[in-house]
Amino acid sequence: MSDQQQAPVTDELPDSPFHTTGTDHITIWGSNEADTIEFYRDLLGMPLVLRQPNLDDPSQTHLFFDTGDGRILTFFVSDDRPSAQGVRGGVGAVHHLCFSVDPERYEAVMDALDEAGHHYNVFDRGIFHSIYTKDNNGLVIELSADKYDIPDDRRAEVLATTQRIREEDGAEYAKDEHMAAALEELGLDATPYDLPDASSGVGGVN
Template identity: 80%
Template sequence: MSDTDDPEVTAELPDAPFHTTGTDHVTIWGSNEADTLAFYRDLLGMPLVLRQPNLDDPSQTHLFFDTGDGRILTVFVGDRASNQGGQRTQTGGVHHLCFSLDPERYEDVMDALDEAGKRYNVFDRGIFHSLYTTDNNGLVIELSADKYDIPDDRRGEVLATAQRLRVEDGADYAKDEHLAAAIEELGLDVEQYDLPEAESGVGGVE
């Protein structure tokens, strides 16, 4: 299928019966409480803001973590061993979760993962930097850092503009030059972050 046959990419709201107002929370099926706290609270630094029974299955505990902006990750935990291997994701499954990082702390994050003995890969994804590791359940966790200090309410507009520019350029994916050109076209005065060198393009967790 050519780009001309693809659905329209735009920051405009679609003609739909209603529109969501944001992400409230994502819930994953986890292993046990101790390992979950060790990864999400003690390594990634997410506060545990609520702990109660799973209301659909009181034999399980429901942990609520603040991911950093008031949006919540919740985990059902029980008496299950953690998964040190990867996961085989099928249709309907979750491929990975992505959390934002402070770009100025990017190298500190890598140092912390090294200290914790966590394997990870770092890639320049064109429109942002991504670090990939796995949690205690074998779920792929992406930690991304923005290249530019783009206001949240303009992010969709910038990405949609970068999409148009990359199609016009015939590029396979949106690259840094498309993002920079989109920011310039939209007249945004934003800060560019100093991020470490990283392999470009495709790739993922080892």
């Protein structure tokens, strides 16, 4: 697809029949209840807010976790399904799930993963920092920390402005300096959080 044919990147609402108002929940095929709760509640700190039968298949249990901002992650689980350490990819499959963590608790997150015996990698992704680990089923979990304090109601505007500045700079991907410039242009605080040095990981994560 040529540059002329590419869809524009903008925070403006598209001319579509309707617009979604947010993410309500995401549902994953899980293994069993105990392992799922151990990872998502006991390690990642997501409250288990609802448990009921899977209404499409009452032989399974439907677990609802609050990811921290009222958005919900749910799992269909069954006690006869062991956790697995291999997730198959392919078109339509989930590549990874990403959850936000407090930038000021970033080191504590890594310490907790170490203590729980979960291997992880840390990358500086240009406009945010990411810790990658895996859940009990081998699904890649990204824990991201913003480099800057971005108001939720202006996040799309900040990202679209960062994109424009990146393109003007001819850079391959959005970097720290592009977002800082976008924040300054929009009159927002561009003071970065103190996050550890890390490689970009470009080309190294599948």
